[in-house]
Amino acid sequence: MGKKFLIGLLVVVVFLGLVGIILVGQYITVRNNLVQKREDVRQKWSQVENVMQRRADLIPNLVATVKGYATHEQKVFDDIAAARAALGGARSPQEAIAANGRLDTALSRLLVVVENYPNLKADQQFLSLQAQLEGTENRIAQERRRYNEAIQDYNTYLQLFPHNIFASISGFTYNNDYFKASEGAKEVPKVDFSK
Numbered sequence: 001m002g003k004k005f006l007i008g009l010l011v012v013v014v015f016l017g018l019v020g021i022i023l024v025g026q027y028i029t030v031r032n033n034l035v036q037k038r039e040d041v042r043q044k045w046s047q048v049e050n051v052m053q054r055r056a057d058l059i060p061n062l063v064a065t066v067k068g069y070a071t072h073e074q075k076v077f078d079d080i081a082a083a084r085a086a087l088g089g090a091r092s093p094q095e096a097i098a099a100n101g102r103l104d105t106a107l108s109r110l111l112v113v114v115e116n117y118p119n120l121k122a123d124q125q126f127l128s129l130q131a132q133l134e135g136t137e138n139r140i141a142q143e144r145r146r147y148n149e150a151i152q153d154y155n156t157y158l159q160l161f162p163h164n165i166f167a168s169i170s171g172f173t174y175n176n177d178y179f180k181a182s183e184g185a186k187e188v189p190k191v192d193f194s195k
Helices: 002-069 074-088 093-115 118-122 124-159 163-170
Strands: none
Touching: 002 074, 002 093, 002 118, 002 124, 002 163, 074 093, 124 163
């Protein structure tokens, strides 16, 4: 019985050792994948910040051009300045996303002001700035989409079994910093043909 017992014990030890090696290997693989996905989210966020900064840099020139035509629209200009300052001072993705929403709202009000000044709409400097801003807005939309996709990929991977077990052991948490449509985007635009 002693020899059979030792052989049985050796088989159990070898089996447990193999299971342990497999679990450690799986843990290392999942942890490395989570680190890569988290870094991808950070890189995508950095790119969102780059294009938002480009837009923020274009806005003062656009505002200055509009000011030349619409001097009595000071509240719109003040709102844009405050929104840009909030965006520049954002310390987290949540703060930047909120500030970006305020900037979107302020810019849409500026474009409404522009509609009241036909000479401004024909100004070459304004048209050039507006075209650059439109291109930047398209880049922002693309980068927001890529950022949201990276977060979705990270969050999905994080929640899959057995990744969720290894992720909780390693301290990885769900990331809910998605870009969402601003409140104004949910409202139906009012069209008035009487003017």
